Amino acid sequence: MTSSTTESEFGESRESDSDNPSVTKVARSKLSIALAAVFCLSVIMGTGPGVLLVNRPESISGIPLVYAWGILWYFVQVAVVIVASLTVWRSTGVAESCRTHNAPSRPERNSAERGEGELPR
Amino acid sequence: MTIPILVVLIYLGVLLLFGWLGYRRGERSEEDYYLAGRGQGWFISAMTIMATFFSSFALLGAPGMVYREGLVFALVSLNVPIAGVAIYLLGNPIRRAGKRGGYITQADMLCDHYGDGVGLRLLVALVGFLFAIPYVMMQLKAGGELAAVLFSGYDHAFEAGAIVLSVITALYIMIGGMRSVAWTDALQCALLVMGMALGGISLVVSMGGPSAFLHEVNQLPTSSLTVPGNTGFWQLPMLFTVCLLMPIGGIIQPAQWMRFYSARDADTLRRSALIFSVLLTGCFIFAIMPIGLGGQVMYPLELSADGVAPNERVGSFDQILVVMLDDLMPRLLGEVAGATLSSLVIVAIMAAAMSTADSNLHALSALFTRDIYSRFLRRGCSEREKLWSGQLLIFVATAFSLVLVLIGSRPESSLSGLMQMIVTLALFAVAFSIQLLPMTLDVLFIGRGTRNAAIISLSCGLLVAFCFTPLFPLLFAKESSPLILWINAAKELIPMHASAWGLVVNGLVFVAVSVIESRVLKARSV
Numbered sequence: 001m002t003s004s005t006t007e008s009e010f011g012e013s014r015e016s017d018s019d020n021p022s023v024t025k026v027a028r029s030k031l032s033i034a035l036a037a038v039f040c041l042s043v044i045m046g047t048g049p050g051v052l053l054v055n056r057p058e059s060i061s062g063i064p065l066v067y068a069w070g071i072l073w074y075f076v077q078v079a080v081v082i083v084a085s086l087t088v089w090r091s092t093g094v095a096e097s098c099r100t101h102n103a104p105s106r107p108e109r110n111s112a113e114r115g116e117g118e119l120p121r
Numbered sequence: 122m123t124i125p126i127l128v129v130l131i132y133l134g135v136l137l138l139f140g141w142l143g144y145r146r147g148e149r150s151e152e153d154y155y156l157a158g159r160g161q162g163w164f165i166s167a168m169t170i171m172a173t174f175f176s177s178f179a180l181l182g183a184p185g186m187v188y189r190e191g192l193v194f195a196l197v198s199l200n201v202p203i204a205g206v207a208i209y210l211l212g213n214p215i216r217r218a219g220k221r222g223g224y225i226t227q228a229d230m231l232c233d234h235y236g237d238g239v240g241l242r243l244l245v246a247l248v249g250f251l252f253a254i255p256y257v258m259m260q261l262k263a264g265g266e267l268a269a270v271l272f273s274g275y276d277h278a279f280e281a282g283a284i285v286l287s288v289i290t291a292l293y294i295m296i297g298g299m300r301s302v303a304w305t306d307a308l309q310c311a312l313l314v315m316g317m318a319l320g321g322i323s324l325v326v327s328m329g330g331p332s333a334f335l336h337e338v339n340q341l342p343t344s345s346l347t348v349p350g351n352t353g354f355w356q357l358p359m360l361f362t363v364c365l366l367m368p369i370g371g372i373i374q375p376a377q378w379m380r381f382y383s384a385r386d387a388d389t390l391r392r393s394a395l396i397f398s399v400l401l402t403g404c405f406i407f408a409i410m411p412i413g414l415g416g417q418v419m420y421p422l423e424l425s426a427d428g429v430a431p432n433e434r435v436g437s438f439d440q441i442l443v444v445m446l447d448d449l450m451p452r453l454l455g456e457v458a459g460a461t462l463s464s465l466v467i468v469a470i471m472a473a474a475m476s477t478a479d480s481n482l483h484a485l486s487a488l489f490t491r492d493i494y495s496r497f498l499r500r501g502c503s504e505r506e507k508l509w510s511g512q513l514l515i516f517v518a519t520a521f522s523l524v525l526v527l528i529g530s531r532p533e534s535s536l537s538g539l540m541q542m543i544v545t546l547a548l549f550a551v552a553f554s555i556q557l558l559p560m561t562l563d564v565l566f567i568g569r570g571t572r573n574a575a576i577i578s579l580s581c582g583l584l585v586a587f588c589f590t591p592l593f594p595l596l597f598a599k600e601s602s603p604l605i606l607w608i609n610a611a612k613e614l615i616p617m618h619a620s621a622w623g624l625v626v627n628g629l630v631f632v633a634v635s636v637i638e639s640r641v642l643k644a645r646s647v
Contacts, residue, residue, distance in 0.1 A: 039206065046199045047364035051357060057346040062335045064346050067410065070195030074406050077202035081398040089209055089391045 032088050039080045046073030124457065125271060128464035132312075132471065133289050139304045161303060161383045167393035168307035171401055172476035173376050174204060180316055180470045181263050182543030183405065185439035187413020189422070189429055189542075191345030193355045194413065197364060198405035204368030205398030211372060212381040212390045214565040219382035226484075227378045227557065228492045234564045235572035239497070244579050246492040249375040251553035251583070253481040253488075256374075257522040258529070259546040260478035261287050262439075265530065267470055269436060270443040283526050286471065290478045291519040303383075305479065309472035314404055316469025319462065320442055321408030324415040327449050334411065337418045344424070345417060351429045362621035363548065370555035370620060376477075376484035416441040419448075439543050443467070478519075485518050486511035549590050552620040556582035559624075559631040570635045578631035586623025 044050055046069070054069045063071070161169075187194040215230070224230045228245040235241055261283045268282020275281075328334045342351070349355040371377070384390050420432035420441070431437060435444050446466055450459035490511040495502050502510075529540035540546065556579055563570035587593055589612065594605050611622070 039202075043199070043203065043365065047196050048361045049357065051196060051348055051360070055348050057343045059335070059339050062332060062339070064192055064335075064339060066192040066347060067195045067338075070192075070199060071406060073199055074202070074402055077199065078399050078402065081202055081205055081395060084206075085209075085391055085395040089387075089394075 028088055032084075035080050035084050035088065039077060042073045042076045042080070046070065046077075124460040125464040125467060128461065128468055129471065132468045135308065136289060136305050136475070137292065139308070142304070161380075161389065162385055163389040163392040165303050165307050166380065166384045166389045167396045168310040169303040169476075169480070170208060170377060170380050170393050171397050172306035172310040172313060172473070173380065173480040174371050174397070175310075175313060175401065175473055175477070178259070178473075178477075178543055178547045179313060179401075179405070179409065180320070180442060180466075180473045181266060181439045182259070182547060183409045184320075184412040184416065184442045185437070185542060186544045187410055188416040188420075188431070188435075188441040189438045190350030190352060190355060191341065191347075191417065192410075192414070193348045193350040193360065195406060195410050196348070196360060197355070198402060198410070200364040200368040201402040201405060202398040203365065204372050205394045205402075207369050207372040208381075208397055209390050209394040211369075211561065211565070212377075212384070212394075213387050215378060215381040215561075216384050216387070216390060218565070224382060225379070226487050226491045227373075227375055228488070231557075231560055231564060231575070234568075235560075235570070235575050238572055238576070240576050241572060241579075242492050242496065244576060244583075245557070246488050248553050248557055248579070248583065249485065249488040252370075252374050252550045253376070253485045254518065254522055254525075255546050255550040256481045257478050257485075257518065258526050258540075259543050259550070260290075260474035261523055261526045262530070262540060262546070263470065263474040263543060265526065266437065266439050267443060267467060267474075270440050270447060271467065279530055280527055283523060283530075286474060286478070287519045287523045290475045291482065291515050306476045309476035312465075312469040312472040313476070314400065316466045316473070317404040317408040319466055319469075320446070321404075321411045323449060323453060323462070324411050324445065327453055328415060328418065334415065334418075338414045341414070341417055342424060345414075345422075351422065351424065356616040358615055358617045358621075362617045366555050366618065366620045366624065367548065367551050369558060370551035370553075373557050373561055374481075374484075374550075374554040375488060376480035379484055379487060380480075412442055412445065416445060419445065437542075443470070482515045482518055486514045489514040545591065548618060548620075549592065552586040552590055552618070552623060553583060555620045556586060556623055556627050559628045563631070569639070570631060571638045573638055574631050574634035577634050578627045581630045582623040582627025584623075585626045586619045589619035589622045 045053075051066075051069070054065045056065060058065045060068050183194065183198075186197075218224065218230055222230060222233055224233070226246075227249065228242045231245055232238065232242045264286030265279035265283035268285075269279040272278040272281070325331055325334045328337060339346070344351045348357065348360065381390065384393070416435070420435050422432065423430040431441070435441055446463040450463040453459060454462060490507045494510045495507050499506065499510075526540070528534050534540075559578060559582075560570065560575050563575075588604070588608055593608075594600065599605070
């Protein structure tokens, strides 16, 4: 239940996400799942079987139907990316920059497990 | 003719200046030459990632494809946000691993994870070459197409355009490395976006505004207004697999991978992903689409039972934008202003082509130096020698791509089918780069695959993908051979893109071999 100020990789001071990190984590996780679901839906509807719903030479407000369909899913996808960028990705980036820099990456951990010493340079 | 030449000369001069400035600021080390010291900020990163992704595909290939196929390409444009998401979701873990492991190439990271085998390193390097060479060829072809329209009165204009583009591009990468590539990419990306917007707006204005434009578009043939398009190429499985796999293949290609390594932090890639998704998709949907559709209105296609052919006033599908600029701008804005603006768009097309060619050549040079030269040919060579060998490779790869382009541009060549459209070349290249996906996902998120699984599955994926590309029957097999008949039957049954065929086999083999191998190891240890 603490609030702390940390310095990020690029030297800016940032407040940590919330007083209760576990609540924030759950909310962020739910938001991530919702955004992923909407994005997958937009891919399936915009470029997959969903196209069959509009595949005829008609127009809506003067815009050809297939074109309007593409524009609609473009706005949906862009909205998902904007929300993800401003919420989920931002907090992940901050958390990452707050973490200790000594933690090894997965490839590093693997080479360490194999007992190999120096990484290729 | 004086204004376009002047604008083009100024642009080329600025590029060489950037190359020289990159050289002056560089530290002459391998990491600095290839990754700009891993300190690239968000603006330059966003611009260079966008410029590398888009290339001549954006300003020549895409309008050409819209011109040939019609509205279906609006749906193909939806692949761009997928690439944007991949920039953050794949790019950020790659950046993090690269920073901690000191990696420069894809093979550095993948081989570090699976154990540094010769086979795997060479295979990953091969994927890089299979992606980069067609992509460089595509850009040189764009230079040729541009010159063929602009200097249509001259013999060998195509050849001269391709040669000039390749010489300038190779020169500034050889001089300045990643720093100058990124700086020129930033300039080129700005030109690219401006060119797309300018082309789209001028076309809609010339047709009497948005309402008149849409009215004309609604009168196009039914096949232009629906899926699968005029040639029937964009069947649903093809549309879906291309939209899903092309952006991911374009994001895990060697040049982009190195851009992730060179990004300063997570925030850099977050902002890059955001700008990329919003800006580039918007340009495609609201600028490139009108250009291609307007092309169909102004220069009607010749649709017959034999297929689709461009209007006789348009040399090839990919030339539609340049032909329209040549026609429209002087009529809209008068001789001088029209010529100046159309020269700017022409420079934008050159920028698009060069920004991708330079990134791929630069990545190829890193691949060769790190994964082949200093590891197998001259172990323990000096930094200076590594840089020198990389620069030599840039020259050789450019010359090789140029020769292929010049050969492929002849109608009698067996490469001419593949070289017919820029989009075809792009899809050919992506069919190989996407084969690194199972391995990449395993290295970054799963960690349960084995080295043998990686080697066997990647080989199978590359082989299967190649068999399903248009080049395979042209080069290696007779049309009546059982293999070709089987491949054609499979394509007819499920018209997916070659990359998807390769990836399905690749993924299945990867999982199967990993599971079998780990069980065998467990049984042995018991």
